Amino acid sequence: MVIRVNTAYVIDNLIKDHDVILESLKVLYKIVNNDNSDARDLEFLIRFFDAFIDKCHHAKEEYILFPSLNLRLFPFEGSPVYVMVTEHGIARYLIRISEELLRMWIDNKDEGARQALIDHLKLLADHLTQHIKKENDVLFPGSLALDTLESSRTIEDIENETGHEKWVMEINELKKKYGIT
Ligand SMILES: [Fe+2]
Numbered sequence: 634m635v636i637r638v639n640t641a642y643v644i645d646n647l648i649k650d651h652d653v654i655l656e657s658l659k660v661l662y663k664i665v666n667n668d669n670s671d672a673r674d675l676e677f678l679i680r681f682f683d684a685f686i687d688k689c690h691h692a693k694e695e696y697i698l699f700p701s702l703n704l705r706l707f708p709f710e711g712s713p714v715y716v717m718v719t720e721h722g723i724a725r726y727l728i729r730i731s732e733e734l735l736r737m738w739i740d741n742k743d744e745g746a747r748q749a750l751i752d753h754l755k756l757l758a759d760h761l762t763q764h765i766k767k768e769n770d771v772l773f774p775g776s777l778a779l780d781t782l783e784s785s786r787t788i789e790d791i792e793n794e795t796g797h798e799k800w801v802m803e804i805n806e807l808k809k810k811y812g813i814t
């Protein structure tokens with residue numbers, strides 16, 4: 634069943650996610666700029682990026698916000714949504730190659746893989762930072778031209794499926810460990 638949801642409510646929720654993601658990147662930068670990088674914390678962050686960013690946050694954008702923009706504001710091809718979806722794909726790939734490099738480093742004791750992992754995580758952090766800026770500064774304000782969005786899924790559906798609240802709490806714990814307030 635397709636329901637109507639308030640656009641401002643959705644945008645507010647997505648911006649709060651961006652804040653959580655940017656906080657997680659502060660922790661990531663702190664770890665990757667430290668030669669004694671903790672493998673368990675990097676493993677946790679990569680699982681967070683997959684679950685919270687790819688499966689939850691990007692799913693909310695791609696199921697709830699973007700289709701209404703394409704159907705009612707501008708066609709997909711060459712649109713800002715086209716760019717955002719392409720960037721989600723790049724983020725997903727950087728998360729996956731990071732998962733592979735983490736395994737090579739931890740399971741095979743491959744020090745070269747550790748350095749490659751750090752390099753790819755820095756690319757991911759920079760990519761996500763500029764992606765979030767484009768959404769916050771351009772796409773989201775433009776989306777408010779629509780009062781409502783139509784979707785078969787709600788914010789709550791996707792958050793419940795992906796353990797959203799648990800991830801927010803766990804990132805807060807990790808921030809404390811690294812002295813980020
Ligand atoms: Fe996005």
Ligand SMILES: [Fe+2]
Pocket residue numbers: 647651690694765768
């Ligand atoms: Fe986003």
